Amino acid sequence: MKLHVGLIGTGGWAQVHLSALQESPYVERVTLCGRNAARLVELAATSSKVVATVPELDQLCNDPSIEVIDIVLPHDLHAPTALAALAAGKHVICEKPAGLSLAQFDEVAAAAERAGRRWLVVMNQxxxxxxxxxxxxxxxxxxxxxxxxxxxxxxxxxxxxxxxxxxxxxxxxxxxxxxxxxxxxxxxxxxxxxxxxxxxxxxxxxxxxxxxxxxxxxxxxxxxxxxxxxxxxxxxxxxxxxxxxxxxxxxxxxxxxxxxxxxxxxxxxxxxxxxxxxxxxxxxxxxxxxxxxSQPRPDSMRLCLADYLAAMAEDRPPRWGGVAAARxxxxxxxxxxxxxxxxxxxxxxx
Ligand SMILES: NC(=O)c1ccc[n+]([C@@H]2O[C@H](COP(=O)([O-])OP(=O)(O)OC[C@H]3O[C@@H](n4cnc5c(N)ncnc54)[C@H](OP(=O)(O)O)[C@@H]3O)[C@@H](O)[C@H]2O)c1
Missing domain, CATH: 3.30.360.10 (Dihydrodipicolinate Reductase; domain 2)
Incomplete structure (x- = not known):
């Protein structure tokens, strides 16, 4: 299974996510999403898998070819973005902490359960x-x-x-x-x-x-x-x-x-x-x-995303980082x- 991933966020850590998506044999295409147009261009130039850049989350949600949305945004945007992605039928990978309260966390967990979609919180180390x-x-x-x-x-x-x-x-x-x-x-x-x-x-x-x-x-x-x-x-x-x-x-x-x-x-x-x-x-x-x-933080991140993507493509649980562990x-x-x-x-x- 080859995935089309929508990556939202263009900051420092999004670059690390993008290089992990670039390396994964399970990812065929990436659409980048962010409000900073210059940064979108800069990031897109670092990956041969980027097929499009868009300014709005809705554009990722409304693209039926995108199966997974990868959220690399400030903490307060994690839960609302994940809820929108899940409502659109996408699987979600989300940076930590994935919510600002347990109530918010549980709301997203329940939405993922209802939608029958993955919601994987990054626990790279x-x-x-x-x-x-x-x-x-x-x-x-x-x-x-x-x-x-x-x-x-x-x-x-x-x-x-x-x-x-x-x-x-x-x-x-x-x-x-x-x-x-x-x-x-x-x-x-x-x-x-x-x-x-x-x-x-x-x-x-x-x-x-x-x-x-x-x-x-x-x-x-x-x-x-x-x-x-x-x-x-x-x-x-x-x-x-x-x-x-x-x-x-x-x-x-x-x-x-x-x-x-x-x-x-x-x-x-x-x-x-x-x-x-x-x-x-x-x-x-x-x-x-x-x-x-050689670079423990970004390298462990690449290993984490490699496993999360493989877990989705192979329909198995990830080795680490389930919803219970994140909660x-x-x-x-x-x-x-x-x-x-x-x-x-x-x-x-x-
Ligand atoms: N797992 C790890 O080891 C690790 C390491 C570092 C970070 N992280 C996590 O990664 C996530 C992002 O961190 P980062 O270091 O990449 O942060 P960052 O460099 O500040 O980037 C944040 C991104 O979010 C965008 N953004 C901010 N406010 C927004 C809004 N209101 N609407 C739309 N976009 C908005 C920013 O756009 P602008 O550029 O336009 O402001 C930027 O693209 C956080 O959850 C952080 O905890 C994890």
């Missing part, structure tokens, strides 16, 4: 072969029974908060700050890594603006630049994580992480794209993993925000 190998080893008992997963990541993206053109950190458009954006990847990787060991039951979190203004005063309509949270599972299993976007310079340890289990501690302090070492009473063991991707991820993100607002522990319903 699960497709990093090193993550996949590590997940399989942990599921096989590499650390015994996991009880504590820790990840802390600190970086500098403060410019997005001050850029008047950026939707990225605006509460009304992005639905939050660092957690619903970069932190979303962190959350789905945690949930998948620990999936064989139980269900997440509650979240306690803090989310704040720490370093956006010189006085520390809050910026209106901006999401958090710092988040810290605990996810509690049945029994003795916890995730403790934090993420910040507003370091003034690279921190001494910009990233740290480990997975502690009954048999050992897996040191992932250089991330999965660095050396991974298991420490136990028996000593230290370097864990062999597949080679590091569970959004549920954790929104629970952190609710906990930060209310100061209470938020239960997660399976």
């Amino acid at each position: 699960l497709y990093n072969p090193r993550f996949e190998a590590l997940q399989a080893r942990v599921a096989d008992g590499l650390v015994g029974r996991p009880f504590l997963l820790v990840e802390n990541a600190y970086s500098n993206h403060t410019r997005w908060y001050h850029d008047p053109q950026s939707w990225r950190t605006r509460l009304s458009r992005a639905g939050g700050g660092v957690l619903i954006d970069g932190g979303y990847h962190m959350v789905y990787k945690h949930l998948e890594l620990l999936r064989p060991f139980g269900l997440p039951r509650w979240v306690q979190g803090d989310a704040a603006q720490l370093n956006l203004t010189s006085s520390g005063a809050e910026l209106a309509d901006r999401g958090e630049d710092f988040v810290q949270f605990v996810v509690g599972y049945d029994g003795p299993l916890r995730i403790g994580a934090s993420h910040s976007w507003s370091m003034p310079a690279t921190a001494g340890r910009p990233w740290e992480g480990f997975l502690a289990g009954s048999q050992g501690v897996l040191d992932i302090s250089a991330g999965i794209d660095g050396p991974v070492v298991l420490r136990s009473n028996a000593g230290e063991e370097a864990i062999p993993l597949p080679p590091i991707l 569970a991820t959004l549920a954790v993100v929104l629970a952190v925000y609710e906990s930060a607002r209310t100061g209470v522990r938020i239960p997660l319903t399976p």
Whole structure:
């Protein structure tokens, strides 16, 4: 089956989607959609599969030859665009987080179910072969029974908060700050890594603006630049994580992480794209993993889209990133925000 895909959005990440569509043997044609005419021309020139450029979503929806609409837009446009595409009988691939609330998410899920169409939310970092190998080893008992997963990541993206053109950190458009954006990847990787060991039951979190203004005063309509949270599972299993976007310079340890289990501690302090070492009473063991991707984010994106497109063409589920996994991820993100607002522990319903 050869697909005709309508790609909507012409920003930075749409370029990565387009190169994945270009590479996929299941994609024959691409129609690009966006409101920026110059950018449409520029993007179209990078792919031999682009057969048309159009300014409006309706033109993708009304083209009967298009089977799939791929949404690479700001967060607030994900659900309305997906609903329109599904109503037109298209399959949908959508960038994360796919909705700003669980109600919105569920509305799209129900629409996809009713229409009998795919709705695949991008969770590309699960497709990093090193993550996949590590997940399989942990599921096989590499650390015994996991009880504590820790990840802390600190970086500098403060410019997005001050850029008047950026939707990225605006509460009304992005639905939050660092957690619903970069932190979303962190959350789905945690949930998948620990999936064989139980269900997440509650979240306690803090989310704040720490370093956006010189006085520390809050910026209106901006999401958090710092988040810290605990996810509690049945029994003795916890995730403790934090993420910040507003370091003034690279921190001494910009990233740290480990997975502690009954048999050992897996040191992932250089991330999965660095050396991974298991420490136990028996000593230290370097864990062999597949080679590091040359560009982990875009390369994992290409692997993710390759599988989503193959899954549609071959009428099978994708290897990763089902609707349940995307919903569970959004549920954790929104629970952190609710906990930060209310100061209470938020239960997660399976
Ligand atoms: N999976 C990953 O690793 C990853 C990485 C990066 C981004 N993303 C996700 O990809 C999505 C897009 O991010 P991005 O970095 O590509 O953002 P971006 O560079 O800001 O691009 C956003 C696109 O949306 C268009 N747009 C904005 N507002 C619009 C509106 N009201 N109506 C129609 N079009 C509108 C923009 O058009 P103009 O140029 O005309 O404004 C632009 O084409 C987000 O969901 C983001 O979270 C995922």
